[in-house]
Structure formats: structure tokens, C-alpha cells
Amino acid sequence: MKKTHQSQHPEITVKAEGLGISYDGKTALLKSVNFSLPKGSFHFLTGPSGSGKSSLLKMLYLGLRPTWGKLHLFGRDTSLVKFEHLPSFRQRLGVVFQEFNLLDHMTVLENVSLPLRVRGLDSKEARIQAEDLLKWVGLQDFIYTYPNKLSGGQKQRVAIARAVIARPQLLLADEPTGNVDDEMALKLIHLFEELLKLGTTILIATHNREMMTRFPYPELRIDNGALLQIPSIKVPSQKVVNA
Known part of the structure; x- marks a missing residue:
């Protein structure tokens, strides 16, 4: 029982509480997002284009501050991370952007x-x-x-x-297989799975339903600013109404 009081979220890599963002101060792109990513878990992040997937990843990378809500990474409140400490904090993360940033x-x-x-x-x-x-x-x-x-x-x-x-503790990837053929896409997912075995927490934004069917990891789906947690994808067209 005492173990749970040693540190906040000791086995949770990411915890979002009421997380939201608005770019114009009026319209909320993400309204009040709540989710946790346990250490060594693999999740897909889905949703229509413009739904806020990239914005959520940027908040997790600390490249974008939430308008409201709380975000904890590795048990630490990110609002308390000073600007000068961001580079060392980010060394614990691996990030794949759509823009590549090479x-x-x-x-x-x-x-x-x-x-x-x-x-x-x-x-x-x-x-x-x-x-x-x-x-x-x-x-x-x-x-x-x-x-x-x-x-x-x-x-x-x-x-x-x-x-x-x-070998980052948290890997965030925005459409990492979007520009490669099917054979290489499979190889890359297997590479991510090797990291998973080492304890890395993985969150991948994707539109590839076929890949999600082949690798049935839990899904976080953004819909109209809210986030739905879906255990796994069995069939591309399957709807989970009680998630």
C-alpha cells in the first residue's frame, strides 16, 4: 500500500487531466482530454485531419503549452519544467515529425x-x-x-x-509510415515493438486502419475535441460504443 505514495504516477509515463488547447482563445481544438499511457505501452492516436493529433503530440513533446489542464510526464508536472531544463528533459523522448526536421x-x-x-x-x-x-x-x-x-x-x-x-523512454510519432511502402511500414512497426520490449512507451498518430488491424494495440481517437479510448481494433469498420 505504501508503494503508491513513493512518487506520483510511478508507472505512468504520460497522464493528461482536462488537457485542452485553443489557438484563437475562442474555439477549442481539444476540449478536456483525459488519458494515461502506462510505462511500456503501445497506443495508436487517430482522428480526422485537423482534429488535433499533431497538436496533442506537440504538447506531449513540450513544444506547445496547453491552454488549460494538467500534463504529467514521467511523474512530473510539465508546467513546472523551466525553459532552460527543456533540452535535458526532451532527451528522454524520441519524436518523429511529419516535417522530418533533419x-x-x-x-x-x-x-x-x-x-x-x-x-x-x-x-x-x-x-x-x-x-x-x-x-x-x-x-x-x-x-x-x-x-x-x-x-x-x-x-x-x-x-x-x-x-x-x-532508446527513448517515450516515443511520439506523427504518421511515421505515411511515406514508405507496405513492406517497410511493417519493418518499422516491428522496430517500434523491439523498443516496446525494452520498456519504451509508444504513441503513434496514424490513419492506416489496415496497419492497426494487423497490430491490434489500443487506440486513442480524437473526435470533436474529445478523446475516446478504444481497447483494440479487430476489424477496420468496427465501432466500439462502450469504450
Whole structure:
């Protein structure tokens, strides 16, 4: 019994309480969102385009402050995290944006190994790990290529490799399989599952119902500013009314 009082949400990676955001001060994109992501869980984030999926991910990454409500990451109230502490706090997260956010002046290898080098890992070891991961995602022939020479699908794979290489405690991905073929999409989900085995908490925003059927993890669905929690997807057209 005493265990529950040692720290707030000791086994909960993310906890949102009444979380909401409004960009114009009048209309709420997200109204009052409540959910928890246990440590080592895998969830899909779904909803129509413009429903607030990307905004929610940005709040979880601390790139966007909620208009109201409370957000806890790793048991800590994020409103108390000072600006100067954000970089070190974000080192516990891996993030895949739709915009990729690759550094154009760095090669593919340098982009992917950067999170390890920021953490102080020896440059040779960081290179070895980056090369292994790039081989996994089929980019072993592009390690010295600069991002502006890559296709959208190749940039996506580089962004994913960079996000997962340091084994983050929380992985947030916005449509991570949107620019790759079905075979590579499956390979990437299997890569995420390897992280899951290591205890990483994973939240993936997607429109791919077929993928969700093949990998029946719980779903968080945003609908008209509210969030519905759905245990799993068995059939793409199935509706869960008592979630």
C-alpha cells in the first residue's frame, strides 16, 4: 500500500487531466482530454485531419503549452519544467515529425548518430550503432548522403532512426509510415515493438486502419475535441460504443 505514495504516477509515463488547447482563445481544438499511457505501452492516436493529433503530440513533446489542464510526464508536472531544463528533459523522448526536421548540413549518418553524441557516447561507438540501425531501415547505401538528396520516404526512415537510436523512454510519432511502402511500414512497426520490449512507451498518430488491424494495440481517437479510448481494433469498420 505504501508503494503508491513513493512518487506520483510511478508507472505512468504520460497522464493528461482536462488537457485542452485553443489557438484563437475562442474555439477549442481539444476540449478536456483525459488519458494515461502506462510505462511500456503501445497506443495508436487517430482522428480526422485537423482534429488535433499533431497538436496533442506537440504538447506531449513540450513544444506547445496547453491552454488549460494538467500534463504529467514521467511523474512530473510539465508546467513546472523551466525553459532552460527543456533540452535535458526532451532527451528522454524520441519524436518523429511529419516535417522530418533533419539537419541539412549533416549527413544521414551524422543526423542519426547525433542523439548518442549529445548524450556523450564515443563518436566511434555512436557511428557503429547508427550504421547498424540505418542498415535495418534499408539506408546503408546513403550514410554519407545529405538530406536534400533524399526522397520523402528516405527522409522518413532517417527521422525514425534518429528518434529511436537512443532508446527513448517515450516515443511520439506523427504518421511515421505515411511515406514508405507496405513492406517497410511493417519493418518499422516491428522496430517500434523491439523498443516496446525494452520498456519504451509508444504513441503513434496514424490513419492506416489496415496497419492497426494487423497490430491490434489500443487506440486513442480524437473526435470533436474529445478523446475516446478504444481497447483494440479487430476489424477496420468496427465501432466500439462502450469504450
